[in-house]
Amino acid sequence: MATLVLLRHGESQWNLENRFTGWVDVDLSPKGETEAHTAGTKLRAIKFDKAYTSVLKRANRTLEIALQESGQTGIPVEYDEALNERHYGDLQGLNKAETAEKFGDEQVHIWRRSYDVPPPNGESLKDTAARTIPYWENEILPDLKAGKNVIVAAHGNSLRSIVMVLDSLSPQEVTELNIPTGVPLVYEFDGNDFVKKGYLE
Secondary structure (H helix, E strand, C coil): CCEEEECCCCCCCHHHECCCCCCCCCCCCCHHHHHHHHHHHCCCCCCCCEEEEECCCCHHHHHHHHHCCCCCCCCCCCEEEHCCCCHHHHHCCEEEHHHHHHHCHHHHHHHHCCCCCCCCCCHHEEEHHHHHHHHHHHHHHHHHCCCCCCCEEEEEHHHHHHHHCCCCCCCHHHHHHCCCCCCEEEEEECCCCEEEEEECC
């Protein structure tokens, strides 16, 4: 039985400021660092063989802090932009409330919550899934099939893409999925199927 843990990064400085972050390399807020430490304390009972993360520091720092807190340093870590957050294009750096004033609440809601409508010069969730899911299938899943315990520290939308596969969610269902910052989500893999164990609250 292999264990998979999905961990969305702790609160970032731009989460705190209610900005569209995307691929901008923003660090954790103090609260985000605390969330990462708390996640690590919950993960002490799981011994990881491999870790995967994006190339963005908020995910990297969350992984680093959580592994240190759980007493697991020195495990192999793979970094790949396939696990990066959805690219928000022209919205990156903008305050969400100000963006709604500029473009209208309805349009911003469509950009944020539709499956296949990208913001200007950015990615839709469908676009994000198109890079995240092949990486999941080709790089991460083989480790789990080999019986390894794996942690993936990434972002709300890249992790939603993976959960869409694991939980067989429709495009409509995944748009309504919210993954909290800094709370480990655990699955067990028996060699054939994934069983959702839920969040380690």
